[in-house]
Amino acid sequence: MSYISLEQIDKKYNINTAAEVHALRGVSLEINKGQFVSIVGPSGSGKSTLLHIIGCIDTATGGRYMIQDKDLSQINNKELAEIRNKKIGFVLQEFGLILNNTSIDNVSIPLMFSKTKLKDIKNKAYDTLKKVGIEDLAYKKVNQLSGGQRQRVAIARALINDPQIILADEPTGSLDQNTSMDIIKLLMELNEDGRTVIIVTHNIEIAQMCDRIVTIKDGMIMGE
Template identity: 55%
Template sequence: MITLTNIKKVYNPKKANEFEALHGVSCDIKDGELVAIIGKSGAGKSTLLHILACIDSYQDGEYRIDDTLVKGLSERKYARIRNEKIGMVMQDFALVEDFTALENVMIPLNFSKKKIKGKKEKALAALKAVGIEDLAKKPCNKLSGGQKQRVAIARAIVNEPSMILADEPTGALDTKTSSEIMELFKSLNEQGRTVVIVTHDPKVAEQCQRVIEISDGEIVGGNE
């Protein structure tokens, strides 16, 4: 369960270029939901996603994941939450291009503070789950955009997080590949994972169970 209560985010506080990106945002995302966050460029949707992903902090309000207050934690605790509870998928894939698909998927396992047995087997299972186990040994700089996004999703799920956050995951893909990636997200959601997708694409949003619209740093729709 994700709970945001009156979240306020200010960039460059007390400086001439101070900018308030989020103005008291509140919403709940239940376990197992498939949610889209939509809005125009600059509306605050990526800022909101970065707070959900524990990549960015916030000034006021409360953000809770499973009753854990996410604020003022040590970097070690933030890193642990990101590693164990959250799987992140970026528009530009954010892969190590010289690494193989398998090596990229193993990165979260190697950074985990928990002792994990059978890392290679777990990574291969994640690649199999996204349908590209046959590309395990192929360098990512030799893969297509759709294949790279599948590697990124495999990396996001390898630690079996409860929540997957995706930032414009189909933005760099053609229509057919975008459709395949959305089917993959829906499949992961059907397995019980919470999936939150930031998108500007109405075709992506309409495939989600709920659409949260953000405008000028405020939620203006879908917050039931």
């Protein structure tokens, strides 16, 4: 049985208006636990929309989405939030960090919405920063860090609750070639630990480093 299962997923924006957009058209995808999947395709093809639906930050307008046989279209907002918090770690192209805060404060955010005790938060965040190799930057403000360091902070934040799924939307889009490779290696290490990693990328070289490449165009999967 697949770890992540999407059946005939549809996503429309601005429904019944002149500006209606059909972003995803009957997308079906099965991803097994521990796979490293890249989603590629041209701009506006629906890659990010698909990733957002997988990451539970957006909902499909049609079809069925399941994680570990749990139908996520049937659960309420609170349960969805819990899944985002515990099962999924999200990494964004522009890092999605609070620039005025320190690395450790940024990494701690998911713990603030979990049941972790307040006294354990700092240690856990520090340990996670250590995992991604930037523990010495824990008390530096994010706006003082380089792009690569920021992305590591973002990955640490995605990892802090030890999720089994890591989603990365163009994680190397704002980075130079060397740093990009460092970040991909880091994601590969996380995959080797047994996590399912799904990345959206334009970079074919990076995509080829993954177990699977899913190509999407005009909201439809064109092939693997």
